[in-house]
Amino acid sequence: xxxxxxxxxxxxxxxxxxxxxxxxxxxxxxxxxxxxxxxxxxxxxxxxxxxxxxxxxxxxxxxxxxxxxxxxxxxxxxxxxxxxxxxxxxxxxxxxxxxxxxxxxxxxxxxxxxxxxxxxxxxxxxxxxxxxxxxxxxxxxxxxxxx
Ligand SMILES: [Zn+2]
Numbered sequence: 228x229x230x231x232x233x234x235x236x237x238x239x240x241x242x243x244x245x246x247x248x249x250x251x252x253x254x255x256x257x258x259x260x261x262x263x264x265x266x267x268x269x270x271x272x273x274x275x276x277x278x279x280x281x282x283x284x285x286x287x288x289x290x291x292x293x294x295x296x297x298x299x300x301x302x303x304x305x306x307x308x309x310x311x312x313x314x315x316x317x318x319x320x321x322x323x324x325x326x327x328x329x330x331x332x333x334x335x336x337x338x339x340x341x342x343x344x345x346x347x348x349x350x351x352x353x354x355x356x357x358x359x360x361x362x363x364x365x366x367x368x369x370x371x372x373x374x
Pocket of ligand 1: 288289324
């Protein structure tokens with residue numbers, strides 16, 4: 228899938244400033260027990276902005292990003308230097324690992340699929356590249372302190 232607004236090569240890590248990490252955690256906790264989802268944009272491989280999206284499935288076990296919201300974001304990113312780097316969603320009751328459904332519905336082989344597990348008291352963040360053969364490769368998430 229070719230899309231100018233999406234990172235063109237899978238990054239080998241994702242840098243996430245701590246305040247953005249916190250925004251994601253808040254979104255995921257607000258939506259629980261339903262799954263939350265959203266997109267992260269910035270310049271490879273550092274996240275600059277969190278974009279909350281509507282999970283049109285309203286489900287505890289899967290998500291679909293509202294296609295109109297996603298289209299709108301892609302449109303807004305065009306003409307800027309920022310790209311979609313990652314797609315995040317929460318697992319309110321399970322580990323931070325892609326489900327079979329997540330793999331099946333991973334259509335962007337270059338973006339990071341960031342999964343936030345709320346299963347334990349401390350939210351767990353893990354990032355994965357899922358290629359066209361649905362092979363899952365974990366990449367590190369580096370949290371960055373910003374003042
Ligand atoms: Zn999932």
